[in-house]
Amino acid sequence: MSDAAQPTAAEVRTAAEAVKAALDRHLAAVERRSGEDDPAVYEAFNELAAAAEEYDELLYDRYDEVTPFEIPGGDDSLPPYTGPEEPNxxxxxxxxxxxxxxxxxxxxxxxxxxxxxxxxxxxxxxxxxxxxxxxxxxxxxxxxxxxxxxxxxxxxxxxxxxxxxxxxxxxxxxxxxxxxxxxxxxxxxxxxxxxxxxxxxxxxxxxxxxxxxxxxxxxxx
Structure with missing residues (x-):
């Protein structure tokens, strides 16, 4: 990627702050979960995955560096489980x-x-x-x-x-x-x-x- 197309340091910092906010929202959703298949937790998970992916891409483009973790994206994941807790x-x-x-x-x-x-x-x-x-x-x-x-x-x-x-x-x-x-x-x-x-x-x-x-x-x- 050329220097002109690289994200700015401020954009990388903003993406990092978005990951921190998404982490807080995910933890809050987990703490408030109403059951094992709470849709709020699933939504927070996908938001965290998207924020982490965005940050990882910008970090690499700007500094040629990557994060030490990987969160699977929501598009590649199964939807929330709605079947019986104890299948017959x-x-x-x-x-x-x-x-x-x-x-x-x-x-x-x-x-x-x-x-x-x-x-x-x-x-x-x-x-x-x-x-x-x-x-x-x-x-x-x-x-x-x-x-x-x-x-x-x-x-x-x-x-x-x-x-x-x-x-x-x-x-x-x-x-x-x-x-x-x-x-x-x-x-x-x-x-x-x-x-x-x-x-x-x-x-x-x-x-x-x-x-x-x-x-x-x-x-x-």
């Missing part, structure tokens, strides 16, 4: 994305289970139906967790994944949600969630396949 039932929602990077390997693995031909000269672009059938065979034969742990054997490459644990008042009636399993997911009833994504791995060794990053979103914030 749970729904576990899981999504895992994969890329089919080695169709021949996928076809070969499925061919060991079912009669799917995968010749060495098969063109993956013309074998779409074969790959389609192979995926059905593999996911019908193995549990999703086993496929996740052995994805390279099946010619797959992991993408992002997420797991949501949501509270429910009562167990769902058998078969009632199977046609649209995720349509009724309510973020305000999520007890906790775990995300795995390459966007969290920027500071990790890209050659270390043993390292996994989990991102926990606390349902209180």
């Amino acid at each position: 039932a749970l729904s576990v929602l899981i999504r895992r994305d994969y890329a089919v990077v080695e169709p021949q390997r996928l076809l070969a693995q499925a061919g060991r289970i079912a009669d799917i031909e995968a010749g060495p000269d098969t063109d993956p672009d013309s074998a779409g139906r074969g790959v389609h059938a192979a995926l059905g065979v593999l996911f019908g034969e193995f549990e999703p967790d086993e496929i996740a742990s052995r994805h390279k054997e099946f010619g797959l490459e992991e993408g992002d994944s997420t797991l949501w644990v949501a509270a429910a008042d009562e167990p769902a009636e058998p078969g009632e949600w199977l046609e649209a399993p995720f349509d009724q997911a309510d973020p305000q009833r999520v007890v906790c969630r775990f995300d795995v994504s390459a966007v969290f791995d920027d500071d990790l060794d890209p050659d270390d396949d043993s390292v996994a990053t989990e991102h926990l979103e606390d349902a209180d914030h």
Whole structure:
């Protein structure tokens, strides 16, 4: 950033004072909280996060310095939890994305289970139906967790994944949600969630396949 575009020392000082005021408001809201899911605490938390982010950016732009703490922004957080305090039932929602990077390997693995031909000269672009059938065979034969742990054997490459644990008042009636399993997911009833994504791995060794990053979103914030 050029000197002309840098914030002034006064602007940095003003941002620091805003953080102090936001801290006071957050503490006051916590002290006055009416319950575990008090919306005033949630609002004060978001205000503190925004003030801290603004101060951190100005401090860096002006002095090339950063703060020693990080507060997750409100836009990336779960909304306040509104589910039962003692859930009688749970729904576990899981999504895992994969890329089919080695169709021949996928076809070969499925061919060991079912009669799917995968010749060495098969063109993956013309074998779409074969790959389609192979995926059905593999996911019908193995549990999703086993496929996740052995994805390279099946010619797959992991993408992002997420797991949501949501509270429910009562167990769902058998078969009632199977046609649209995720349509009724309510973020305000999520007890906790775990995300795995390459966007969290920027500071990790890209050659270390043993390292996994989990991102926990606390349902209180």
